Amino acid sequence: MDPQAAKMIGAGIATLALAGVGIGMGNIFGSFLAAAVRNPAAAPKVFGNVLLGFALTEALALFALVVAMLILFAV
Amino acid sequence: MASPLEQFLIKPIVPIKIGDLDASFTNSSLWMVLVLIGVVTFLYVGMRRRELVPGRWQSMAEMSYEFVANMVRDNAGSAGRPYFPFIFTLFMFVLFSNLFGMIPYSFTVTSHIIVTFAMALVVFIGVTIIGFVKHGAHFFSLFVPAGCPAWLLPLVVTIEVISYFVRPVSLSVRLFANMMAGHTMLKVFAGFVISLAGALGVVGGVVGILPILLIAALTGLEIGIAMLQAYVFALLSCIYLNDALHLHH
Numbered sequence: 001m002d003p004q005a006a007k008m009i010g011a012g013i014a015t016l017a018l019a020g021v022g023i024g025m026g027n028i029f030g031s032f033l034a035a036a037v038r039n040p041a042a043a044p045k046v047f048g049n050v051l052l053g054f055a056l057t058e059a060l061a062l063f064a065l066v067v068a069m070l071i072l073f074a075v
Numbered sequence: 076m077a078s079p080l081e082q083f084l085i086k087p088i089v090p091i092k093i094g095d096l097d098a099s100f101t102n103s104s105l106w107m108v109l110v111l112i113g114v115v116t117f118l119y120v121g122m123r124r125r126e127l128v129p130g131r132w133q134s135m136a137e138m139s140y141e142f143v144a145n146m147v148r149d150n151a152g153s154a155g156r157p158y159f160p161f162i163f164t165l166f167m168f169v170l171f172s173n174l175f176g177m178i179p180y181s182f183t184v185t186s187h188i189i190v191t192f193a194m195a196l197v198v199f200i201g202v203t204i205i206g207f208v209k210h211g212a213h214f215f216s217l218f219v220p221a222g223c224p225a226w227l228l229p230l231v232v233t234i235e236v237i238s239y240f241v242r243p244v245s246l247s248v249r250l251f252a253n254m255m256a257g258h259t260m261l262k263v264f265a266g267f268v269i270s271l272a273g274a275l276g277v278v279g280g281v282v283g284i285l286p287i288l289l290i291a292a293l294t295g296l297e298i299g300i301a302m303l304q305a306y307v308f309a310l311l312s313c314i315y316l317n318d319a320l321h322l323h324h
Contacts, residue, residue, distance in 0.1 A: 051303060052306075052307060052310065054303075055249075055303050055304065055306075055307045056249075056307070058253070059245075059248075059249035059252065059307075062248075062249070062253055062256050063245075063248060063249075065252060065256055066248060
């Protein structure tokens with residue numbers, strides 16, 4: 001196989017990590033909304049943790065981006 | 076048209092050569108100095124008058140102090156109190172470099188992995204030293220979770236050791252990748268406007284308003300991300316510090 005084509009395919013496969021991140025991100029906000037609807041008074045207290053979870057999950061997507069970039073440009 | 080990655084180019088302003096070492100004063104150094112001046116001005120001028128009823132500026136300075144002080148107290152306990160100045164410095168530096176990066180035509184210091192990795196490595200090495208000074212060889216029990224079955228220990232300890240040494244990498248890559256990806260995304264969307272106008276002429280110029288509106292919204296998101304990532308960086312430093320101060324609890 002042409003090495004350049006293999007790199008492109010590899011970078012494309014690296015973006016599969018987004019599937020997991022999508023599930024995680026939906027889980028965070030879905031759970032938050034389910035909890036907030038049941039107990040609206042507690043919602044502002046946990047929102048900081050929701051944002052933290054969002055940031056940590058989003059970082060995983062960006063790790064995948066970094067891997068894809070490394071495959072495309074660095075290796 | 077310039078590449079979206081061109082904004083991360085480091086240009087020497089005052090070339091300094093020490094032997095083979097290139098120690099030039101670059102645009103990165105310039106923005107680090109500006110960030111430093113920004114933080115010092117923000118805190119010093121804000122607290123200069125020390126009024127009992129704070130004005131807007133003084134209350135911003137007090138809020139940033141209280142925010143980090145609460146974070147250290149909640150996550151590292153009272154034993155983390157001596158390390159508050161370090162965490163506060165880290166937080167303010169990362170916050171101001173992220174926010175200064177949002178100024179058009181500026182340079183984002185934290186969008187370079189070497190800068191964030193240096194900070195993460197300082198946290199990592201410092202926390203490890205604190206752990207050894209506080210607990211001696213007992214510090215190694217950090218890698219052995221309590222209540223773990225004996226037959227599972229070799230696997231768990233290996234995973235714990237690896238996850239401990241991956242900490243500086245994940246801490247630095249998280250901040251760097253967020254900043255790099257955000258700024259690249261803004262530039263890519265900005266490029267759409269020019270491509271549209273180039274491809275479709277006047278119609279493209281009118282349709283180009285849409286990407287501009289999107290950039291305005293994304294800039295708001297990026298400012299939020301800038302503050303969130305500074306918070307996450309400082310918070311994870313606190314959590315690592317807590318691990319070293321109180322081994323298991």
